[in-house]
Amino acid sequence: MILFDRVTKVYPNQMIALSGLNLHIQPKEFVTIVGSSGAGKSTLIKLLTREEVHSSGKLIVGGLDYDTITARDVPLVRRRIGVVFQDFKLLPNRRVGENVAFALEVSGARGREIKRAVPKMLQLVGLASKEAAYPHELSGGERQRVAIARALIRQPKILIADEPTGNLDPKNAWEIIELLLKINRFGTTVLLTTHNKEIVNALKRRVITINRGRIIKDEEQGRYTLEGGK
Amino acid sequence: MLQLWRVLVAGARNFFRNAWLSTAATAVMTVTLTIIVVSFISNSALTDTIKGLTDKIVLSVYLQDGITDEQKALIQNRLKATGDVQQIVYVTKDQAISRYKEKNKNNPVNLEALELSGNNLPASYEVHLTDRNKLNDVIKAASSPDLKPLLDQKNPISISGSLKEGVQKIIHGSDFVIRLGLIASVIFLIISTLIIFNTIRMAIFTRRDEIEIMKLVGATKWFIRGPFLFEATLYGTVGAIIATALAYMLLLGGGPQLRDYIDVQATTTFFTSYPILIIGAEILIGMCIGIFSSLLAMSRYLKL
Numbered sequence: 239m240i241l242f243d244r245v246t247k248v249y250p251n252q253m254i255a256l257s258g259l260n261l262h263i264q265p266k267e268f269v270t271i272v273g274s275s276g277a278g279k280s281t282l283i284k285l286l287t288r289e290e291v292h293s294s295g296k297l298i299v300g301g302l303d304y305d306t307i308t309a310r311d312v313p314l315v316r317r318r319i320g321v322v323f324q325d326f327k328l329l330p331n332r333r334v335g336e337n338v339a340f341a342l343e344v345s346g347a348r349g350r351e352i353k354r355a356v357p358k359m360l361q362l363v364g365l366a367s368k369e370a371a372y373p374h375e376l377s378g379g380e381r382q383r384v385a386i387a388r389a390l391i392r393q394p395k396i397l398i399a400d401e402p403t404g405n406l407d408p409k410n411a412w413e414i415i416e417l418l419l420k421i422n423r424f425g426t427t428v429l430l431t432t433h434n435k436e437i438v439n440a441l442k443r444r445v446i447t448i449n450r451g452r453i454i455k456d457e458e459q460g461r462y463t464l465e466g467g468k
Numbered sequence: 469m470l471q472l473w474r475v476l477v478a479g480a481r482n483f484f485r486n487a488w489l490s491t492a493a494t495a496v497m498t499v500t501l502t503i504i505v506v507s508f509i510s511n512s513a514l515t516d517t518i519k520g521l522t523d524k525i526v527l528s529v530y531l532q533d534g535i536t537d538e539q540k541a542l543i544q545n546r547l548k549a550t551g552d553v554q555q556i557v558y559v560t561k562d563q564a565i566s567r568y569k570e571k572n573k574n575n576p577v578n579l580e581a582l583e584l585s586g587n588n589l590p591a592s593y594e595v596h597l598t599d600r601n602k603l604n605d606v607i608k609a610a611s612s613p614d615l616k617p618l619l620d621q622k623n624p625i626s627i628s629g630s631l632k633e634g635v636q637k638i639i640h641g642s643d644f645v646i647r648l649g650l651i652a653s654v655i656f657l658i659i660s661t662l663i664i665f666n667t668i669r670m671a672i673f674t675r676r677d678e679i680e681i682m683k684l685v686g687a688t689k690w691f692i693r694g695p696f697l698f699e700a701t702l703y704g705t706v707g708a709i710i711a712t713a714l715a716y717m718l719l720l721g722g723g724p725q726l727r728d729y730i731d732v733q734a735t736t737t738f739f740t741s742y743p744i745l746i747i748g749a750e751i752l753i754g755m756c757i758g759i760f761s762s763l764l765a766m767s768r769y770l771k772l
Contacts, residue, residue, distance in 0.1 A: 287684070313688045313689075314686065315686075316684065317685070317686035327680065327681050327684060328681075329678055329681060331485075340681075341685040341686070344682060344686055346470060346471050388685065
C-alpha cells in the first residue's frame with residue numbers, strides 16, 4: 239500500500255529531514271509512527287500528501303509512483319488519501335454537514351450523491367444529530383470526529399491521522415482512537431502519529447520509531463520508546 | 469458545469485461575507501467607471517459642440533484691388549495645398565457690396581459709410597475648413613510673405629467676423645477638458661487596480677486556513693483561485709451598473725440644463741439607442757480591472 243524505498247528529503251536550507259528511509263506498509267494495517275519533535279514524522283506525512291517532494295529514492299502509494307505525478311495530479315493524489323490533524327482544520331463558518339460535504343464538492347460530486355453520503359458518514363462517526371451545528375458549538379472530540387468524517391467521505395484506502403488526540407482530554411482521545419480502529423476494521427489502512435505513550439502501548443499494533451530522519455525501530459505490537467530505546 | 473457553479477457560489481459568498489471590503493472595492497470601482505463614462509460623455513458632447521461651431525467658421529482672405537487672375541489662382545492654389553480646405557468660394561467686389569447692403573439694410577449709418585468709401589469693398593476668397601484644428605495652418609499659408617502684397621493691406625484675413633478669439637478659446641478649453649478626463653481616468657484606473665489588488669490580498673490572507681483546507685481535501689488550483697477571480701469581477705460588475713446608472717441620470721436628468729452650454733443631443737441619442745452596448749462596455753472594463761488586479765494579487769500571495 240505504501241512503500242518508501244531509500245527515500246531522502248533534504249530541505250532547501252540543507253536540513254536533512256529523512257535519510258534513506260525504507261518502509262513498507264501493507265493494506266489494512268494500523269501503523270503508529272512515534273518519534274520526538276523534528277524526528278521526521280511530519281516530513282513523512284507531507285511526502286505522502288505531496289505537500290513536499292522527496293529529494294531521492296522511490297515513493298509508491300496505492301500503486302502510484304510519486305516520481306511520475308505532475309502538479310496537475312496532486313489534487314487527485316490528495317483525494318485518495320484522508321488526512322486528519324491535531325487542530326482539526328474545519329471551516330468555522332460552515333456547518334458540520336457542509337464541512338464534510340466540502341471534500342466531495344471539490345471533487346465534483348453531485349448534490350444528490352453528497353446528500354446521501356454525508357448523513358451516513360456522520361452516523362459512522364457518531365455525529366448524526368450534529369449535522370446542522372457549527373464547529374464552535376462542538377467539543378474537541380466531536381470536532382475531530384467531523385474531521386475524520388470529512389477525511390473518510392471519499393472512502394480513501396489510506397487514512398493519515400497526524401497527532402489527532404493532541405488537543406483532546408484522555409476520554410475524548412480514546413474515543414477517537416477507537417473510531418480509528420473501527421475504520422481500520424472496515425479495511426482502511428491507518429497511519430497514526432502520536433506522542434501519547436499510553437495510547438501507543440495500549441494499541442498493541444505495529445509501531446515505527448523515527449529518529450533524525452531514520453527508522454530506528456519497527457515492531458509488530460510495539461511500544462512507545464524514546465530515543466535510544468528507553 | 470457543476471464545479472463552475474460551485475466556484476461562482478463561493479465567490480459570491482465571499483463578496484457578501486466581507487461586506488466592508490467589498491463596499492470599499494465596489495465604491496472605488498464605481499468612481500473609476502463613472503469618471504470613464506463621464507469623460508466619454510464630455511468628450512463626445514464637446515466634440516459635437518465644437519463641430520457645430522467650426523462648421524460655421526469661414527475664413528475670409530481679402531484680396532488687393534487690381535491683382536491679376538494668375539495672382540488670384542496662386543492664392544487659391546496655396547490655400548488648397550494645405551489639404552485642410554473643404555471648399556473655396558470666390559466673392560467678387562460686387563457680390564461683397566450686395567451682401568453688405570443686404571446685411572445692413574436696416575442700418576442706414578453703415579450704408580452711408582459704404583457710400584462715403586465710394587462703394588469700395590475688396591474681393592475675397594471664403595475658405596471652408598475640414599478640421600477646426602487646422603485653422604492656424606491655413607492662416608499661416610495665407611499670410612506667407614510672397615502672398616502678403618496680394619492681400620488687402622488693412623484687413624487681409626478674418627474668421628467669421630469677430631468669433632475668432634471665442635472659438636479658439638473654446639477649442640483650447642475643450643482640449644483641456646478632454647485631456648483632463650483622460651488623465652483622471654488613467655489615475656483612477658490605477659487606484660482601483662491597487663485597491664482591488666489589496667482587497668484580494670486581504671481576502672487571501674483572511675482565508676488562508678480555508679485555502680489550506682481546500683488544498684488538503686484535493687481542490688484543484690482553479691477551484692481555489694476561481695472564487696477570488698469571480699469576487700473581483702463582481703466588484704467590476706456592480707461598480708459598472710452603478711456608474712452607468714449615474715451616467716444616465718446625468719444625461720437624461722441634467723440634459724435640459726446642459727443643452728444651454730453644450731451639444732448633448734447626439735450623445736443622449738447614442739446613450740438611449742444603445743443602452744446594452746453602454747452597460748456592456750462598462751461591465752467589460754470593470755471586469756477587466758477586477759480580473760487583472762486579482763490575478764496580480766494571486767500570483768503574489770496565493771502560492772498553491
